[in-house]
Amino acid sequence: MRAVIPPKPGPAGLQVQDLGVSFGRGRKAFDVIDSLSFQVGAGETLGLVGESGSGKSMTAAALMGLLPWGGRISAGSVRLDGTELTQLSAPALRAVRGREIGMIFQNPLSSLNPSLTIAQQIAEPYRLYGGADAQAARTHALDLLREVGVPDAARRLDDYPHQFSGGMRQRVMIAMALVCHPRLLIADEPTTALDVITQAQILRLIRRLQKALGMAVIFITHDLSLVAEHADSVMVLYAGRAVEQGPAEAFFRAPRHPYSQALLHAIPRLAKPEERLSDIDGLPPRPQEFSKGCRFAPRCPAVTPECLNAYPQRQGGAHHFYCMHPVGGSA
Amino acid sequence: MKRMILNRLGTSALSLFLLVTIVFFMIHATPGGPAYSILGLHATPQAVAALDRQMGLDHPVWQQYGIWWEHLLEGNLGYSFTQHAPVASLMGAYLKNSILLYALATAIAIVFSVIIGMWQGYWAERTPGLVIGGLQMIVYSLPVFFIGTLLILFFAIDLNWFPPGGIGGDEHWQSGGAHIGSYIQHMILPGVTLALPLTAGLSRYFGHQARDEYRLDYVRTARARGVPPFRIAVNHVLRNAIRPLVTVIGMMIPAIFVGGVLTESVFNYPGLGWLLWRSALEQDYPTLTAIVLLIGILTILGNLGADLLNSILDVRVRYE
Numbered sequence: 001m002r003a004v005i006p007p008k009p010g011p012a013g014l015q016v017q018d019l020g021v022s023f024g025r026g027r028k029a030f031d032v033i034d035s036l037s038f039q040v041g042a043g044e045t046l047g048l049v050g051e052s053g054s055g056k057s058m059t060a061a062a063l064m065g066l067l068p069w070g071g072r073i074s075a076g077s078v079r080l081d082g083t084e085l086t087q088l089s090a091p092a093l094r095a096v097r098g099r100e101i102g103m104i105f106q107n108p109l110s111s112l113n114p115s116l117t118i119a120q121q122i123a124e125p126y127r128l129y130g131g132a133d134a135q136a137a138r139t140h141a142l143d144l145l146r147e148v149g150v151p152d153a154a155r156r157l158d159d160y161p162h163q164f165s166g167g168m169r170q171r172v173m174i175a176m177a178l179v180c181h182p183r184l185l186i187a188d189e190p191t192t193a194l195d196v197i198t199q200a201q202i203l204r205l206i207r208r209l210q211k212a213l214g215m216a217v218i219f220i221t222h223d224l225s226l227v228a229e230h231a232d233s234v235m236v237l238y239a240g241r242a243v244e245q246g247p248a249e250a251f252f253r254a255p256r257h258p259y260s261q262a263l264l265h266a267i268p269r270l271a272k273p274e275e276r277l278s279d280i281d282g283l284p285p286r287p288q289e290f291s292k293g294c295r296f297a298p299r300c301p302a303v304t305p306e307c308l309n310a311y312p313q314r315q316g317g318a319h320h321f322y323c324m325h326p327v328g329g330s331a
Numbered sequence: 332m333k334r335m336i337l338n339r340l341g342t343s344a345l346s347l348f349l350l351v352t353i354v355f356f357m358i359h360a361t362p363g364g365p366a367y368s369i370l371g372l373h374a375t376p377q378a379v380a381a382l383d384r385q386m387g388l389d390h391p392v393w394q395q396y397g398i399w400w401e402h403l404l405e406g407n408l409g410y411s412f413t414q415h416a417p418v419a420s421l422m423g424a425y426l427k428n429s430i431l432l433y434a435l436a437t438a439i440a441i442v443f444s445v446i447i448g449m450w451q452g453y454w455a456e457r458t459p460g461l462v463i464g465g466l467q468m469i470v471y472s473l474p475v476f477f478i479g480t481l482l483i484l485f486f487a488i489d490l491n492w493f494p495p496g497g498i499g500g501d502e503h504w505q506s507g508g509a510h511i512g513s514y515i516q517h518m519i520l521p522g523v524t525l526a527l528p529l530t531a532g533l534s535r536y537f538g539h540q541a542r543d544e545y546r547l548d549y550v551r552t553a554r555a556r557g558v559p560p561f562r563i564a565v566n567h568v569l570r571n572a573i574r575p576l577v578t579v580i581g582m583m584i585p586a587i588f589v590g591g592v593l594t595e596s597v598f599n600y601p602g603l604g605w606l607l608w609r610s611a612l613e614q615d616y617p618t619l620t621a622i623v624l625l626i627g628i629l630t631i632l633g634n635l636g637a638d639l640l641n642s643i644l645d646v647r648v649r650y651e
Contacts, residue, residue: 098557
């Protein structure tokens with residue numbers, strides 16, 4: 001593949017340390033994300049896993065500085081290639097979003113502006129932050145469309161989003177995310193709305209582009225089987241906290257947290273068709289209801305009274321977890 | 332799309348036909364008949380019969396209906412007995428004054444509605460959005476004659492910035508003549524008066540439209556790509572939010588005329604609304620009828636134009 005923009009030099013990757021996100025002020029304030037630490041090196045993929053409402057998308061929003069109204073980063077640091085993002089002014093952060101971070105969303109049709117052509121949408125940040133004129137931006141958009149595998153790209157530049165199929169729209173979204181050659185790509189459930197074949201094509205495409213451009217990728221999903229296939233490391237979120245994280249290989253060989261275990265048991269496997277799929281009873285707590293103890297305790301099969309008193313200590317090294325009664329015994 | 336246009340043309344033609352027919356029968360429903368309304372209730376039966384014959388009212392109704400259509404298509408709107416002139420030539424100057432005033436008011440309303448609405452959409456459900464919403468309700472419920480009188484008090488009498496009414500120094504203002512400079516000066520206060528309630532309604536509608544657009548995923552995409560807020564507003568949100576506005580402006584035409592009648596009577600502005608008011612007071616039925624017809628026709632054509640324009644603007648309709 002021909003690289004559209006030459007790779008940027010310098011130390012690479014994303015480092016997040018003790019990230020906390022809060023909503024509200026004073027006595028009404030509550031945390032939705034708490035003590036999150038992780039890193040993704042250039043060319044690496046982190047799988048961010050959790051149920052709806054676990055804080056996956058909120059984490060992505062915090063990284064980009066796009067928290068909903070009333071939300072703020074209350075603690076911690078986010079460094080992208082050494083630059084501290086939490087300290088940046090709004091215009092500087094916009095430039096980071098335009099140039100350094102690309103994002104792909106779940107529903108490609110609604111994520112595209114129905115009244116702008118594909119060429120206009122792809123090129124927008126390139127013109128804003130790449131300093132390109134209209135002609136250069138258009139040529140660049142065409143190169144990108146070819147790169148993400150849109151057939152007959154030259155003829156489709158002036159088409160509108162509704163004229164594309166679901167898979168092609170997601171390719172367009174990927175082209176949009178890559179327009180300024182970002183160092184970090186956040187893919188928020190990029191294949192949920194697609195059929196299985198298209199899903200595989202899109203994931204292969206993301207992987208190919210990641211290799212070629214040396215991007216760090218955060219892959220947000222509730223589907224552990226996709227993480228097993230595509231991620232180098234895993235972080236499992238529950239109720240705004242990481243319950244278990246580590247290299248993918250170690251995690252899938254021996255998941256330690258009862259919640260990770262339960263998630264893995266909820267994946268259908270072709271190899272063992274006779275096995276009953278298990279689900280997890282109950283619902284995750286809402287942020288206003290977070291207790292000081294382990295947040296999974298009310299739904300946990302291994303719960304004991306001490307689980308409710310204090311948040312469990314970190315256990316383990318590269319592969320670590322927060323549980324007093326881990327699967328397979330204490331470390 | 333072709334089917335849609337034919338459909339709309341058909342509906343508009345039907346509406347026009349019904350309008351002309353209903354207005355015809357309304358005239359015939361006036362107590363005592365048209366002759367009595369012209370000659371007064373104390374007219375002698377002989378005079379009534381003579382006038383009936385002169386105006387063709389002794390023919391059967393269906394024949395009169397045919398003649399009515401024939402005259403309309405020839406542009407013959409009847410003769411005003413109080414102003415002693417053919418209605419068609421009488422209306423010209425008033426129509427021109429009104430079109431200028433209404434166009435000014437509509438332009439003011441559109442410009443301010445888009446600006447206010449975008450703010451309201453951006454700040455939806457937060458303090459600034461709620462304040463704008465409250466102001467809209469207050470202004471919307473203020474009667475035109477109240478706003479007009481207030482503006483006259485402040486800007487005409489206290490500050491003496493604008494004339495309190497009329498259309499210029501020309502003593503023949505009733506025939507609609509005036510000089511350009513004073514013409515414009517005389518249009519500002521009535522224009523603002525008419526525009527205020529229109530702006531309140533239109534900006535509220537547009538504010539909701541913008542708010543709904545701001546909630547859509549493509550706005551999140553634009554933010555995630557570092558597009559600055561003003562550019563998101565203009566290049567992304569406005570583009571999508573403004574389309575339904577065309578239809579709404581088409582539907583506003585009757586409200587513009589209603590407000591126009593009140594505004595023109597408050598400011599003694601010689602437009603169609605003023606003429607309507609005067610002819611209603613003087614029981615000048617031919618003029619009244621002609622204005623009602625004209626307003627109806629303009630409303631139907633305005634709606635048709637708005638719908639057609641909207642279908643051209645909507646890329647999704649255009650390409651399917």
